[in-house]
Amino acid sequence: MTPAPSPTPAVTWTDRLAPRRWLGPVTLLGPAGVWLLVLLVLPTLLILEISLVPGLRLGQPSGGYGLGNYLQILQPVYLRVIGRSVAFAVGSTALCLLLGFPVAYWLALMSPQRWRNLLLVAFILPLWTSSLLRAYAWTTILRPSGVLNAMLAAIGLPAQNWLNTPTAVFIGLTYSFLPYMVLILYASLEKLDTRLLEAAADLGATPRQSFWKITVPQTLPGIAAASLLVFISTLSDFVVPTLLGGASSMNISRLIYNQFLGPTRAWGFGSALSMVLILAVSLAIALLIRYGDRNTITEA
């Protein structure tokens, strides 16, 4: 593409500005760049601006700029919401990891080769239906007269009233994001060099020791990638806490929703909350890029 370098590679400005230098990149990146600029960068800057206007409400005159909206977040009632969101995210990520790792391990290392792809598809299948539909399905399972209690009654256990409690949120979030966890872990475990496990056994390691000293460290980037991805998704999930959590399960997404579309129309405060969420997610993505195995995500 580029000509052979001349003995003295002095690049002049006229050369740098020549169309052959920028035409290609601009043509390739331009359309997507405009899309991102208009629909992501500009709105984010707009939200940032609104968040810096204390007490901004729709249809009311506003004062000058200030950090009032951000200080409002520090009130205990809102800190509790943020704490609950983090607890939902951490808890359901941990549950996904606990349930997903054995499944991914079995799929990648032990399942019969000829059924493997079919089994994987079976795991992806739920992702093809709307998340809203799946959340509604859980309400019919968890409601007092639902499938769960019918089953519990059949085996003589006391009925549970889990709908509209944090328990339902944990169940719903874990169910929703388990396939992602399994797929990413599978991609990571599938690349595991099983000869290393033989080498460990050869050196006297029991299967348990091999698992903790070889398998887990070797797949740690995959574990980090899967966990962070599930963490990000569950931290900002709106559908599951809304449909399954009830009033006691207010999380940050629902709080933001209420500020913009609820009766208070407190856009300034909602924007500040949004900025905090964007920051938290960005931080998690930065960690993902730094420590996670991105290859496993793109493969999954």
Next chain:
Amino acid sequence: MAQTVRSAAVTATPATQSDVELRRVVKAFGTEVAVRDLDLTVHQGEFFSILGPSGCGKTTTLRLIAGFETPTAGDVLIQGANVSTVPAHRRPVNTVFQSYALFDHMTVKDNIAFGLKIRRMGSLQVRDRVAEALRLVRMETMAARYPAQLSGGQQQRVALARALVNHPAVMLLDEPLGALDQKLRKQMQVELANLHRQLGITFIMVTHDQEEALSLSDRIAVMNNGQIEQIGTPSDIYDRPRTAFVADFIGDTNLLPGRIDQAYPSQVQVTTDSGLRVLACTASSGGAQTVVVSVRPEKINLSLSAPAAANNCYQGHISHLMYLGTHLHCVVRLGSGETLMVRQPNRAESLGVDTAVYVHWAADDCLVLDPA
């Protein structure tokens, strides 16, 4: 090489002590039989090689000893104990893998210490043993590196150190030098031989490289099709091959199929399919009438004038000539139509393509073998 018999009080196994023994071992993968009815005894302190073409079952045999495979039938014994059903992590053997299989998330030091730590050895003792192993493979300065920061030859040394640090009863080496370039290979062969001498433990090496096997081993088992064709010292294998496969696989040889005309006490008169009359030694196989005569290229003499030899002397001309520095590799086409590979020292004789020559060899230098 010399086996010292350790005690007069002979235990279960007579004479020399066996470290590894396979008794009528069969290993099948589905309908594919990788190893069939294998009997093998490796003595204590021996450098034993299993040599054969790819797919002959040699690696499976090693994996059966290491415990990565369990025999379909038969028994594997290590130091007299039947370990057929003992898992790999409880066998007193350590393996150097063809791929090295180093733990890339650990430093060189931690790789080597792995086996010791697994066995809960005290940290001071681990440190000393690791230092000793690093010194043995001359990698003292690389202890803190990760495998990815090492060259192929260095990774090979770490793999060796990781195995020998455990002081195993038997070291198993699966094509240990297969991934190295020619020069490094030669160098590592010398180091392997030195290590074996220093440690005095049994080495069992799998290789497809005959030169490697011949130069390093006390004894060699040549495998083909899941079976052992011959076990013997390097000179047994090379000079007195028992089958045409062994003669052909180890070194170069000319194989001339034919029939026995007349048998003398230690020699036979063979007429080859193309009509040559050859006087050859017998390796005293059965009374088969159809045989193969094997004669090594370097045992054949080449001359421009008719030699005085009475037997095995034929006329022909050179059809190909390869210059190899110390040697000339000639292909001689005989009057009968047969072609022979001949290896000649690089002397002043003016040989060229189409030069008319005489070839001859002593009856003692060719063997009659059963056809493969």
